[in-house]
Amino acid sequence: MAYWLFKSEPSTWSWDDQVAKGAAGEEWDGVRNYQARNNMRAMKRGERGFFYHSQTEKAIVGVVEVSAEAHPDSTTEDDRWECVDIRAVAPFARPVTLDEIKANPNLSELVLVKNSRLSVQPVTDAEWRILCEMGGVDA
DNA sequence: GCCAACGTTGGC
DNA sequence: GCCAACGTTGGC
Numbered sequence: 690m691a692y693w694l695f696k697s698e699p700s701t702w703s704w705d706d707q708v709a710k711g712a713a714g715e716e717w718d719g720v721r722n723y724q725a726r727n728n729m730r731a732m733k734r735g736e737r738g739f740f741y742h743s744q745t746e747k748a749i750v751g752v753v754e755v756s757a758e759a760h761p762d763s764t765t766e767d768d769r770w771e772c773v774d775i776r777a778v779a780p781f782a783r784p785v786t787l788d789e790i791k792a793n794p795n796l797s798e799l800v801l802v803k804n805s806r807l808s809v810q811p812v813t814d815a816e817w818r819i820l821c822e823m824g825g826v827d828a
Numbered sequence: 829g830c831c832a833a834c835g836t837t838g839g840c
Numbered sequence: 841g842c843c844a845a846c847g848t849t850g851g852c
Contacts, residue, residue, distance in 0.1 A: 698850090722835070743850060787851085806834060806849055830852090837846080 692812040693728065693738030694801060695753060695775065704740050704750045707777045714756035714776030717809070718764045725809035729773045730759045737778065739812065739820060741801065748784035752826055753777055782825030795819055 695717060697703070707715065720726055732755045740751045757774035790796050796819060800810035812820070821828040 696850095724835090747851075804834085805851070808849090832849100832851095834849085835847090837844105839844090840842090 691731065691733070691736055692814065692817040693732065693736065693755075694741055694749075694810040694812050695738050696741045696743050696801070696808045696810070698744050699742045699746055700744070704742065704777070704780065707740060707751075707753065707775070708780075710776065712756075712776055714754075714774040716763060716774050717772045718762045720762070720772055720808055721770060722808060724807055726769075726771055728809045728811060730771060732758060732773050734758050737817075738775065740777070742784075743805075746784070747787040749781060749790075749820060749824060750784045751777060751780040752821075752824075779826055783823070785820055785823045789823065790820075793819070793823075 717729065720729065734755050734757065736755045738753050738755070739749045740753050741749050753775040755773050756776045759771040759773050761768060762770040762772045787801070790799060791802060796802065796816060799812070799816055800807060804810075818828045
């Protein structure tokens, strides 16, 4: 069971937008980066990830689940690009900010810290547990 | 609003 | 296949 992190600018696609899609979920489309795409290809239905707001908020705000495995991205004809569907599972009781993450030595290897530009990232089991605890949700 | 980092593109 | 140029992203 792998864990992930999805990064989005809230002005473009926010946690609230994600929640509004309900159990059906929504395509995580628009990714045009091979690393991010490869991460999505590796995802299995039912795996979980964090939802991170970049830019203005810079905080993890909730937990999502992969509701459909990789398929062609409907927003392009270019068949190189694929995406998964994700649905909101639960909001963090308390958003975990980038500042807090950077202040925690156990999270120094988090991809968000080391390569903040990658839009779909892997998260290790240990990181997942720490961040869930910080956010006030069950791992 | 600026700037650094990074990934992609295109010319050679 | 390499590398310079360019565009985009995200933190500050």
